[in-house]
Structures are given as structure tokens and as C-alpha cells.
Amino acid sequence: MAIVHCPACGKQFSSVKGDCPHCGADPADRPRRRKPAGVGPNTHYLLGMIAAIGGAGWYYSAWSTGQPVTYAKWMIGIGLAWYAAARVWSFLRRR
Numbered sequence: 001m002a003i004v005h006c007p008a009c010g011k012q013f014s015s016v017k018g019d020c021p022h023c024g025a026d027p028a029d030r031p032r033r034r035k036p037a038g039v040g041p042n043t044h045y046l047l048g049m050i051a052a053i054g055g056a057g058w059y060y061s062a063w064s065t066g067q068p069v070t071y072a073k074w075m076i077g078i079g080l081a082w083y084a085a086a087r088v089w090s091f092l093r094r095r
């Protein structure tokens with residue numbers, strides 16, 4: 001049993017009673033029930049880490065063969081920034 005707010009009139013009532021006793025609205029479509037987001041922060045953590053690790057591998061292979069490492073450094077930086085942005089996004093969404 002839970003106390004819910006009617007989505008139509010805003011009054012409180014027990015959810016076991018079904019429809020709102022004040023106005024008759026169905027609490028099943030109350031705005032508290034949200035659909036899960038398509039892409040969550042965990043996906044972005046993973047993508048950011050893959051980019052950073054891939055950049056690190058690229059950096060090593062370029063460094064060991066004497067090629068310029070500028071773009072590999074950028075890839076590491078973008079991966080870490082992506083990961084950090086996902087952390088911030090997750091933190092803001094949780095509040």
C-alpha cells in the first residue's frame with residue numbers, strides 16, 4: 001500500500017483503492033512512473049574508457065614506431081573527457 005498523488009487533481013489517496021476517490025482519475029498514468037532512458041551513463045562510461053584505452057594503445061604503437069603521437073594524445077583526452085562528462089551527467093541525473 002502506498003500513498004499516491006492524483007495526476008489529475010493532486011490530492012493524496014491510497015493506491016490500493018485504484019481510481020482517485022476525489023475525481024476518478026486512474027493513478028496508473030501518474031507522472032512518477034518514468035520509462036528508462038535508452039542510453040544510460042554506464043554506456044558512456046564504457047565508450048569513454050574504450051576511447052581512452054584505445055588512444056593509449058595507439059599512443060604506444062605510434063611511439064614505438066617513431067610516428068607522431070599528437071592524434072593519439074587527443075584520443076586519450078577525448079576518452080577521459082567523455083568518461084568525466086558521463087560521471088557528471090550521472091551525478092546530475094541522480095539528484
Ligand SMILES: [Zn+2]
Nearest residue numbers: 006009020023
Ligand atoms: Zn483526483
